[in-house]
Amino acid sequence: xxxxxxxxxxxxxxxxxxxxxxxxxxxxxxxxxxxxxxxxxxxxxxxxxxxxxxxxxxxxxxxxxxxxxxxxxxxxxxxxxxxxxxxxxxxxxxxxxxxxxxxxxxxxxxxxxxxxxxxxxxxxxxxxxxxxxxxxxxxxxxxxxxxxxxxxxxxxxxxxxxxxxxxxxxxxxxxxxxxxxxxxxxxxxxxxxxxxxxxxxxxxxxxxxxxxxxxxxxxxxxxxxxxxxxxxxx
Numbered sequence: 001x002x003x004x005x006x007x008x009x010x011x012x013x014x015x016x017x018x019x020x021x022x023x024x025x026x027x028x029x030x031x032x033x034x035x036x037x038x039x040x041x042x043x044x045x046x047x048x049x050x051x052x053x054x055x056x057x058x059x060x061x062x063x064x065x066x067x068x069x070x071x072x073x074x075x076x077x078x079x080x081x082x083x084x085x086x087x088x089x090x091x092x093x094x095x096x097x098x099x100x101x102x103x104x105x106x107x108x109x110x111x112x113x114x115x116x117x118x119x120x121x122x123x124x125x126x127x128x129x130x131x132x133x134x135x136x137x138x139x140x141x142x143x144x145x146x147x148x149x150x151x152x153x154x155x156x157x158x159x160x161x162x163x164x165x166x167x168x169x170x171x172x173x174x175x176x177x178x179x180x181x182x183x184x185x186x187x188x189x190x191x192x193x194x195x196x197x198x199x200x201x202x203x204x205x206x207x208x209x210x211x212x213x214x215x216x217x218x219x220x221x222x223x224x225x226x227x228x229x230x231x232x233x234x
Contacts, residue, residue, distance in 0.1 A: 115190035119228040127212050127230075130188040131157040136210055140230055144213030147187060147197055148179065151204035157184070159201060166203055177206040187216050192234045194219050 117140070120126050125140035136153045148170070155161050164180035171177075179200040187197045189212070198215040217223055222233040 113233065115192055115232045117189075117230045117232075119230070125225075125230040127189050129210075129212060130186070132159075132185050134158070138210045138212040141211040141213055142217065144211040146213045146215040147184065147199040148207065148211040148213055149199060149201050150207045150210050151202060153210045154182070154201040161201060164201055166201075168200060170200065170202065172202070172206055173208070174206060177203060179203065179206075189216075189232060192220070192232055 117125050117127055127138050127140055129136050129138045131149070131153070134157045136149070136157060138147070149157065149159075151161055159182060161180075164182065166178045166180045168179045168181050169176060170179045179202045182199050182201055184197045184199045186193060186195050187199075188194070194216055197219075199213075220232055220234055222231075224231050224233075
């Protein structure tokens with residue numbers, strides 16, 4: 001036990017000396033063709049390895065202190081790595097959530113340059129959209145010339161549906177119908193936001209769900225289907 005304690009104290013002394021050398025040797029001095037700065041760093045690694053080995057092999061208060069220090073160092077390392085990689089970890093989390101709950105947008109990079117949506121169970125892309133600050137999921141539809149809202153969604157978005165002029169002829173899965181032309185204050189899909197977007201409001205009962213049409217999609221620099229994912233690039 002005493003021998004282990006002596007070894008630990010010697011290792012701590014050598015570690016201190018290595019740190020001093022690391023601070024001093026920052027020039028171009030070399031030993032046997034190796035820069036002294038690199039030798040000092042190697043010495044620190046060797047001494048740390050000796051301290052860890054002695055702490056694990058020995059017993060007593062000092063060895064226990066080394067083990068505790070190692071535990072705290074490991075916790076600190078995990079926290080530090082998690083904080084450093086927080087953007088990537090968030091991306092991974094969003095990706096998992098998108099696979100588990102299709103239709104939830106995820107930002108593909110920390111700067112929010114792209115928004116990706118996973119294809120839903122029915123084969124459609126349901127975009128998590130906000131209209132005038134209200135969450136209104138929409139189906140991706142390049143066949144729709146403009147964003148088209150159901151009567152109910154338009155009402156939720158604060159549009160006075162009872163005062164609209166339903167004079168625009170539209171063709172739906174249920175046949176020919178009429179809709180009202182409006183301008184939406186804001187439309188956002190994930191981090192991509194556009195203002196004053198041209199749209200239509202369908203009469204009640206004529207549309208099963210709101211459609212994300214070309215009046216929003218054509219403002220993007222690119223939108224592409226890649227496998228089971230839809231990628232929107234602002």
